[in-house]
Amino acid sequence: MIPRPDFSRRLQIALSRNPVVALVGPRQCGKTTLARTLIDVDSLNYFDLEDPVSLARLEQPMTTLRSLQGLVVIDEVQHRPELFPILRVLSDRTPNPATFLILGSASPALLRQSSESLAGRIEVVEMTGFNLSEVGFSKQEEHWLRGGFPRSFLADSDKASFVWRKNFVQTFITRDLLQMGLKLPPLAMLRLWTMLAHYHGQILNRSELARSMGLSHTTISRYIDILEGLFIVRQLQAWHGNIKKRQVKSPKIYFRDSGLLHELLNIKTHFELMTNPKLGPSWEGYIITEILSAWKPDEFYFWATHNGAELDLLLFKDGKRIGVECKRADAPRMTRSIHIALETLELDRLIVIYPGDKSYPLTDKVTVMPLTEAISLPELSSTAY
Numbered sequence: 295m296i297p298r299p300d301f302s303r304r305l306q307i308a309l310s311r312n313p314v315v316a317l318v319g320p321r322q323c324g325k326t327t328l329a330r331t332l333i334d335v336d337s338l339n340y341f342d343l344e345d346p347v348s349l350a351r352l353e354q355p356m357t358t359l360r361s362l363q364g365l366v367v368i369d370e371v372q373h374r375p376e377l378f379p380i381l382r383v384l385s386d387r388t389p390n391p392a393t394f395l396i397l398g399s400a401s402p403a404l405l406r407q408s409s410e411s412l413a414g415r416i417e418v419v420e421m422t423g424f425n426l427s428e429v430g431f432s433k434q435e436e437h438w439l440r441g442g443f444p445r446s447f448l449a450d451s452d453k454a455s456f457v458w459r460k461n462f463v464q465t466f467i468t469r470d471l472l473q474m475g476l477k478l479p480p481l482a483m484l485r486l487w488t489m490l491a492h493y494h495g496q497i498l499n500r501s502e503l504a505r506s507m508g509l510s511h512t513t514i515s516r517y518i519d520i521l522e523g524l525f526i527v528r529q530l531q532a533w534h535g536n537i538k539k540r541q542v543k544s545p546k547i548y549f550r551d552s553g554l555l556h557e558l559l560n561i562k563t564h565f566e567l568m569t570n571p572k573l574g575p576s577w578e579g580y581i582i583t584e585i586l587s588a589w590k591p592d593e594f595y596f597w598a599t600h601n602g603a604e605l606d607l608l609l610f611k612d613g614k615r616i617g618v619e620c621k622r623a624d625a626p627r628m629t630r631s632i633h634i635a636l637e638t639l640e641l642d643r644l645i646v647i648y649p650g651d652k653s654y655p656l657t658d659k660v661t662v663m664p665l666t667e668a669i670s671l672p673e674l675s676s677t678a679y
Contacts, residue, residue, distance in 0.1 A: 296428055296444070301328055304419050305395075309365070312417040313385035314394045316371075319421035320525035320551075321399045321470065322462065324444050328421070329367050329397055339366045343373040355380050363391040371396040378411035385415045399470075399524070422525075423447070423551060425587045431666040438580050439564050441553020452563050459557040463487065466526075474520060482507065486517065490527060490547055491558035495575030497598075498529065498547040518547070525550055530582070533595035533608050537638055542598040548579040555579065578620040581647050581665060582607055585618055588669035603634040605644075611674065617644035621662075624648075628656050636660070 305328065308315045317325050326342075333340050339362050341348040351358055355377055359366065371377060381394055423442025426434060440446045440455045443462070449455035467487070468480045476483065489503060504514040521527045528548045534541040549555040555576060561567050567576065586594060591609040598604035607618035617635055619626075626646045636644060636659060646662045653663035669675065 295327070296424060296448075298324065298328060298424075298428060300428075301419070301421055302331065305332075308417040308419050309393055309395065312393075312415065313390055314381055314396065314412055314416040316416055316418045317395060317397050317421055318418060318525075319399070320423070320443075321466065322443050322445060323421055323423045323525075325397045325399075325421050326369055327444075329369065329395060332395070333365055333367050338362065339364060341366075341368045343368065343370040349374075352377075356383075359384055359392075364393070365395060366392050367395045367397070369397045370399065372398045382411045382415065385412070420525075422583075422587060426584050426665070427588065427669060434666065435564055438552055438576075439556060439561075439567055441551040441556070443551060443553060446553050455553070456557060456562045459553050463554065463557060470524075471520075474524070476517060476520060478509075478517065483517075486514075487521075488558050490518070490521075491549060491555055492572075493547050494549055494555055494572065495578050496546060497542060497544050499544070526554070528583075530594075530596050530607075533597045533639075539603070539638065540600040542600065542604075546596055548582060550583060552576060552580045552583070574622050577622045577649070578606060581618070581620040584665060584669055585609075585647075589674045591616075597635065597639060599634075603631045603638070605631075605635040605639065608639060614642040615639060616674070617641045618668075619644065619646045621646055621648045624650065626656075626662050628660065632656075632660060 305315065305317060317329065319325055341352060343349060343352075352374065355374075359380065368377065381396070384392065385394065424437070424444060424447050425442060426437055429437050429447060437447060439452065440449070441459070443459070446455045446458050446462075449458055463484070467483045471483060478486070486503070486507060489506060493499075493503075498518070500511050500514050500518070504511045507514065518527065518529065522529055526549065528550050529545040530548060531545050532542050534543055549558075556567065559570065559572055561570055567573060570576070585607065589609065589611060591611040593610040595608045596604070596606055597608050605617050606620050609616040609618065617639065619632065626648050632644060632646075635641065641659065644660045645668055646656070646660065647665050647668050648662055649664070651664050653661060653667055655661050
């Protein structure tokens with residue numbers, strides 16, 4: 295098992311200062327495994343709401359939970375939203391004999407209920423699959439191809455990893471999305487996912503998607519919003535300010551896990567990835583996911599103008615503006631777009647991430663560096679929780 299010290303530390307700190315902590319993230323990203331390092335699954339304080347025994351024990355939830363002491367873990371809590379008002383009452387006891395850790399894969403329902411019932415009492419910790427720092431920098435190519443889901447990354451072969459991801463997508467579409475109330479037939483939903491994979495790294499055109507699917511613009515927007523809330527895709531919002539340029543305002547769409555993207559594009563091996571037309575967008579999405587995981591910025595956007603100037607990632611962190619460009623090139627150089635972004639956005643620093651292994655400066659504010667060095671920068675890597 296690959297240790298996950300960063301998430302463990304964040305979870306322990308959150309539990310030490312809050313009566314209720316929500317650990318959320320996509321299915322199969324390791325939430326239950328992490329929770330089980332804190333509690334014995336055979337303990338009376340552990341509930342799995344996909345287990346009939348746990349559901350039976352919670353037929354009278356107030357009676358059952360009120361008597362427990364110490365850490366209480368409730369997994370897949372989105373199946374019982376009626377528990378949130380009860381957790382509010384139990385978390386207000388003085389002194390409080392129990393701390394509640396709730397795990398959820400369906401964050402929209404979870405966060406909506408928690409914000410209504412547990413405001414001021416809950417801290418949310420968002421978990422992802424393995425990031426590059428956890429699996430080791432020497433595994434970058436394998437991690438990029440397979441993605442961060444533990445069972446996908448740890449599979450015995452690329453073929454076994456691809457099969458796992460294919461089954462994951464099918465199960466998600468035929469079961470999990472139906473449980474969320476999405477009534478689109480599974481084959482149509484798979485078609486939507488595949489179309490979004492081909493949009494990966496591009497400006498999202500909901501109207502075009504709606505016409506292709508034979509659905510309304512509103513319905514397509516709702517489905518994409520749900521997929522974002524389920525940690526499948528990311529809508530990277532456009533930054534636009536009061537400048538004398540016509541700026542793009544629609545978001546870009548990315549799959550959050552590169553392995554899922556490659557499964558939907560039928561990319562099975564590293565060779566197929568290197569020869570695929572979506573190589574550049576795949577690299578860009580992978581870099582963005584790793585940078586956001588490592589740096590944890592206060593805000594993040596992309597920026598583009600209708601005249602062609604753009605910046606892949608605009609980060610606001612600790613009062614500074616930092617630009618990130620993702621270049622799949624052997625030796626990136628200064629471009630007109632970089633000059634415009636530096637001047638227009640008043641960047642404090644711009645980092646160009648490329649697949650090489652050496653860093654070198656382009657100007658006093660612009661540096662080219664490999665991903666492994668970028669995510670380890672001490673002035674940007676986040677250690678505060």
